[in-house]
Amino acid sequence: MTATTTDNVGAPILVIGGGISGLSAAVEASEAGHEVYLVERNAYLGGRVVQLNKYFPKLCPPTCGVEIHLKRLRTTPRVHLLTQTEVVGVAGGPGKFEVELEKTPRGVNANCTNCGECVEACPKERPNDFNYGMDETKAIYLPYGAAFPARHAIDFDHCDRDSCGKCRDVCKVDAIDFGGKVETETITVSSLIVATGWKPYDANKLEELGYGKFKNVITNVEMERLAAVDGPTGGKILRPSDHQAPKVVAFVHCAGSRDELHLAHCSAVCCLASFKQANYVLQASEDATVRHFYIDRRAPGRLEDFLQELENNERATFVKGRVAKITEGADGAVILHAEDTLSGQKVEFTADLAVLAVGLDPEAKDAGFPSGWLTDEQGFMVGNSSSAAPGVFATGCAKRPAEVSACVKDATGAVLKAHQIARRG
């Protein structure tokens, strides 16, 4: 058996979403020989993972693995990257889809050298969505320090364009373009990999938990930015009310997840994310303590070790019980009200900071995809084995809440399904 196969690579593969799943799918497909369109809504790649401070269980920075992906991407001619682009129409079927794309103007063209002089010149500010609105950037901004493409963008909702023009005046390479319009383009692809990922469940809907009402109730995704060295506090976890380091931190698991009124599913990663964030707190201060309010602590496989390690830390405690309500105490303290289901007792616990482990809400349900694509009741798409529609393969958190490693693995599998169609040409 020495015969070799010549893969007819056929039409390109479209990957929708440039988070860790889409990025993985794009590089794996390109290295298998395929031409790829990688379409991302944001101005940069990396999605939710680059907003994370560390991965569990190694407590290593996500940008390390992303750097390798980007290194693979930077030099391949096979991936066509389209940022600030969304899919607005899909026609055709496996082997030949016609996909209509809509590209929002970036305001900064490819001449940009990322020198940063425009940022210094810009007089206007905008809320920094990369830091979940906890600080501001200028209206012309680099999404984050290691952003790829390493090119600035203008938030036109906060820019005075020609009537200001300061960024254009200082730019030496003619990169500023205030006049861009929304452009549409139709591409032909052989199959689609949907890697649209997730957004954090809207904590404002969890009225009893006091988010938005009490300053010291924050979400887990905000906690990631507070812990990150390039976050709004330079990596110091400070509570919003008084910018002091919290000594007692409560983690509210399943905030909106496993709850018929909010997200019926288990978001699969929040337990481990909360354990990870407990590590941030415990490592930052030797006299800090953490308490977890949980229903079940879900740490599958070898990730159990990560839970065990935290359980062995006497500064970490666990209460089995859902937090029903959070109220405010003196000096910005937060009071958690829960029922301890083991003892049947009602408990009250006072903390300096409460972190809501909000769940994963699938983006795909609001993406305006064709109604024929199969989703479950929560809006997750049906996966790659039994595809959402012929030639349409969902992967990563678009189909199931999952941690990073599972997403990478799954994205690689989705590429195989796309490869099978592409090689038939």
Added chain:
Amino acid sequence: MSDDIHVFICSGCGIGDAIDVDALGELVQSEYQVKPRIHPALCGEEGVALLAAALAGGGKAVLCACSHREKCDVFTIPDRFVSRVSLREGVAWCQPAGEEDTQMLANDYMRMGMVQAQKYDVPQPFDEEIADGILVVGGGCTGLTAAAEAAAAGREVILVEKADEIGGRLLKNHKQFPTKPPYRELEEPVIIRLIETVRSSDLITVHTGTKITSIDGQPGQFDVKLETPSGEVAFRVGAVVQATGWKPYDATKLEHLGYGLSPDVITNVEFEEMAKNEAILRPSDGKPPREVVFIQCAGSRDQEHLPYCSAVCCRVSLKQALYVREMDPDAKAIILYKDMRAPAQWEEFYKRVQEDEGVFFNKGDVTGVTVNGGLKVLAENTLLGEKIEVPADLVVLATGMVPDAADGEAIRKVGEARAIIAKNDSPVQVEMANQTVEEFGHHEGTEILNLNYRQGPDLPALKYGFPDSHFICFPFETRRTGIYAAGCMRAPSDTLTAEEDAQGAVLKTIQATNLLKEGYSVHPRWGDQSFPDFFLQRCTQCKRCTEECPFGTLNEDARGTPELMPTRCRRCGICLGACPERIVSFKDYSIDIVSSMLKAIDIPDEFDEKPRLLAFFCENDAYPAFDRAAALKTRMSPWIRVIPVRCLGSVNVVWIADALSSGFDGILLIGCKSGDDYQCHYIKGSELMGTRSSNIKEKLTQLALETERVRIEELSIDEFDRLPEIINEFAGEIEEIGMNPFKGF
């Protein structure tokens, strides 16, 4: 083709403000007799056109502009070498403008780039014939899926199964828990359909009752020999998917839970078989049980047994509780658990089982099972210390999954120890070998792949026996190129995720063979066409390269001389770093290239009071962190000259010796984090540099130099705030120690 070197200097992004680019250009001309082109924005259309035009007829370029990590889209010229000199991040953004030291730094980086270009040789890609058939090892759910999916992608597959039939553990499954919306109903096992697909494929050859006798060679050229019931079969494949699955944890070790003490204490695997046979009956009296108690984590999440969670047992017990209820609407199922783990959409399934009024859940730590005077499960409520007793007709232990894999490195250790014992040369060695046999002896005879690899006949295993190399970012990358682990041998999985895993592993085999046909390396140095060359006349058979290669690239002949298997190589350069005789080199990365680069740096004499520090930075972590610190315009010592390396493990001690004898005052080596939570994408490069540090200290002592002159640090990519501190602090310390006395010699 011309060997000319074309030099370009960009003055944009503040480079022209910080550095006198005209003076730099004059230096290029006087030292290298090349007339450089200076441009205000090289990455613009005009600059890129200049570069393309210069290289159209051949030659190489030295591009003094931004970091090699920036603007790759426009500065990558197919089939041409472009040496990137980082004047922007490396100089202009981290140094004060217009100073003499700033200019000297730029001059040195330019010289390093020039030398790199002069020494660069075009890699010759591997161009032998590449087979692309796939060997699938294991005929369970994962292996069958892999075979079917590979065939659907047009690949020839040979599937090997040790049992007499394919289907694996799932053949004994009654039902499987839901895999599709609304995630509430049990499904028929997928395995029957999978077996049919595999049996009907023209591209798949199945060998049951078969063992692998040997696998020789390398990716694209694996020569496999099988021992089948009808004799030996030999063939060549390009890549391997190992899907050897799992076995249930040995329940005889769970006597404290009553297993073996009462016939009515059984495992979940045994219960499944009863359900499959439609005979859920108590083994003791053959009567249908009325109360079935499921003990979760029986031997799992338990330091005495399996410390990890087997991920599926909670859902399996939920499924089996429904079997109890289907069998008899009046029967009860009681599930005693630590945490119910039904992740993602399986929450729906959990809810559906909770809705069943005959299924009861109780959180508690099971402390034992009594078998005399009626079967009872004893449990303790952890919080209150309250003891409970649950009477049972039948107890089902939810035992976990043990990977059915072999630990190649452990097998090798025992083999080597046995050889030492047989040789019986030295009592000390024999004693140590006996200890090794005691520790690893149980691995003998567990071989599965029988690879002819110097580092062992199977994949190396990590914690708990699962083979895996980098389980967050690159879950398929084992330490043996072209061999991909999938399914439950890689991580405890349900059938759905095992199928997805198989798909991913198959894609990796296709990708590996397709890349080999193009002469390219696989991940993470995709596109690299170079291979290490070994100048074997000078080899002393010290075996460091063959031992230290993380990917088992090198075999050994009888004398211990390395035998290169090029397509196993991942181009990290660790062999180059390991070799004390300096006989390993890549065309584009070698002892000579780096030594020449560091020797090109101008060393001011000791009275100038300008120390020189040389830094080797891991190209994936420390170097990007350096770029990012520079982008924040953080000031860094002007004494430092940075050389990015493929891996810190590729740093040869001779570079350090050369640097010291050239008059460098200090050497800073920064790799990624090592240890259990290592971040090295070559597994152990950073760790190896740690172990080589004693050689370095020895070298320093021999030269009568302070050991503080060489510092090794570990740094993550996100510690760009700490990096300038490390550099500046090191510079301060070297200034205190004083100048290297070898300057000027």
